[in-house]
Amino acid sequence: MYISDLALNDFRSYREVVVSCQPGITTFVGENGQGKTNLVEAIGYLATFSSHRVNADASLVRQGANAAVVRAKVMHGESPTTVEIEILAGRANRARINRGNAKPADLLGIVRTVVFAPEDLELIKGDPSVRRRFLDDVMIQLRPRMAQIKADYAKVTKQRAALLKTMWKTQRRGGIIDHATIDIFDGQLARLGAHIIAERARIVTELRPYVEQYYREVSGGKGVARIDYIANIDERTGWELPSATQLETDDTGQLLADITAHETQLQDVALTEERLREALGQWREQEIERGVNLVGPHRDDLAISLGTLPAKGFASHGESWSYALALRLASWRVLRDDVSGNWADDGEPILILDDVFAELDARRRQRLADIVRQGKQVFVTAAVGDDLPVELDGQKFSVHEGQVTPLDEAVDETIDEPVPSPVTSGMHDDLRGAR
Template identity: 40%
Template sequence: MIVEQLGLKDFRNYAGADVSLAAGANVFVGRNGQGKTNLVEAVAYLATLGSHRVSSDAPMVRDGQDAAIVRARLAHGERSVLLELQLNRQGTNKARVNGVNVRTSELPRYAQVVLFAPEDLQIVRGDPSARRRFADQLIVQRTPRMAGVLGDYDRVVRQRTALLKSARARGIRGDALGTLDVWDEKLVALGTEVIEARLALASDLASPVSDAYAAIAGADHDPRLEWALSVGGADPEEGESMDAAGSGAPLADQFRAALALRRPAELDRGLTLVGPHRDDLVLKVRGLPVKGYASHGESWSVALALRLASAELLRAESRLGDPVLILDDVFAELDAGRRTRLAELAGGYEQVIVTSAVEEDVPEGLRAHVVRVEAGQIKAGDE
């Protein structure tokens, strides 16, 4: 897949922008704060339905405006498709494909992007929510219909939690709250599907992550990833450890048993304490958790390996060709060896988009097409 043209209106600091991109390597160059990352954020949103920088859409709408527009013309071999997205500060977003109105959840069927940015260190070092978001965005790219499942699951969690808070406030306990059973079944049905997709993802990423880590770090530190599941009876969100393998019973049965076990605590706290929204993706190198034990270089290598493995997985499975590989302001953070190895790996993709404050930080092989960015304005490469 290749992004041939990107158009923005009222997106971040762009009143308007129109950018032509080429196959192969493209570099956006400009001082910090000029809008380089905003361009690649817009491209990635079409594929993941989310930002790598913020958890809500409102910050992407230019100050003083009600909506932002993202347009991208994509090439899938000889076929061309035009995607249009309207991000609303309030209310539901809108989307069109080749001029036809579609649900926004349809966009990942046409756009596949893997973006690596300094913020990705939070995947390996931050809270479980960062790792869940990484996994879920990749799941949506692999199976676009999962966007609807994840959205439905989030709504059930919110509604069930609201019921628990109401029950706590009214002093209702145990069997007196019969409506909770209905929400439990919805939670189990949707949550089981999410957990199964995440477990399959971890299994499928294992080999690509190991290969990518060795290629980036120049060493084999036996990187591993596995899910710690709240259906196992504990709570990874609060640091409680558990056997990631579970009990061996069917997943839905484990889910129901965990809900029954935790119901008194849920009623006391007014929170939904069981489900994929409480799980964690445990990352290890040399047999130790990356979070808290890995060096800075190892953490960078794991984060890079996760993204490169994601790209390899999508490349192997997709009919759209290679995903677009985006490297957002990362070369300045890497030592010379990792820079060279990353450039060699990235150069094998149909299209790579790099952002950098300093052009010379980007290896020469990735500087085929240079676009300069200044204060929300696109300049010609030689300006």
């Protein structure tokens, strides 16, 4: 799978731009603030309907415009598919597939991406929400139906939290609490939450060997990286991951086997739903008293360890970079190896490296370049071309003041807009018609 043409209208800094792409490595070079990251951000948005830079879609719409359009021609083998998403500030997005109207959810899975950016250091150093989002982005690309389950779960938790606050006020006034309604919400939370936990646990199982492999390759063999899924339901029912002391002094092999066995149990949707129902019953009084949802996958985390110590707080800056890269490369490999879905035979994700090489030392740059050269399509952004290893050969574009030009056509600081090809001209016409 690869993108052959990308067209943007009123997306971020771009009023209108069209770029023709090829398989292999494509590099966008330009100073900060010129728009190079906006291009790869748009590609990533087609895969997950989210940005790696901001949480609100309204930020993606060019100032003064009512909507932004991202359109791409995606090649699976010899078969082209044209996808389009119209981002409407404050309203539901609209989508088209091959010029026909579609539900936005129908686009999920057609484009797959893995994005690595400087913000990914938060995977190691940041809050659990960052790591949950990492797992969920992989989950939605592997199982597009999970996008709706996740949205439904978010709605249930919001409504349930409001109900808990109402119950607390009623209880405080000495009124009688009706538990029938909260029972209904408990059932919905347990049913939807069990699917999310099961899918996340399965993804962690698939990611684990690749995280270890890629950390070893990127870091040069310094330390053993391991990830484990921490389910909030375990905390609420008394099951805990072994501590660093246990891993140093006890039978490590048996402890790791127990972790893996427990992770397998979490993948049993029926069993996990039952455990969630029980935990919700046990913690109901505390939830009413605090007015918040204390049980469920919205409080889960991904344990990231280096040797027997947690990476957060113990890993050096270079080790943290290597670990964040290993997580993204592992997700790329899991998506690449996936044998399910409509595009299983040609579903290798597009790899996006946004301003990454400038942050790495020479050895890590070289090791990363050797790995990503294996990708079918890789997009790289850089402020300075000299930051990139010479092995990253392929298409190169200069990005300057919103103009994207093949690098061999750029002259000094003057960037002339290239003449569109018949294909890209057609894309311009279609976008104008769509607006």
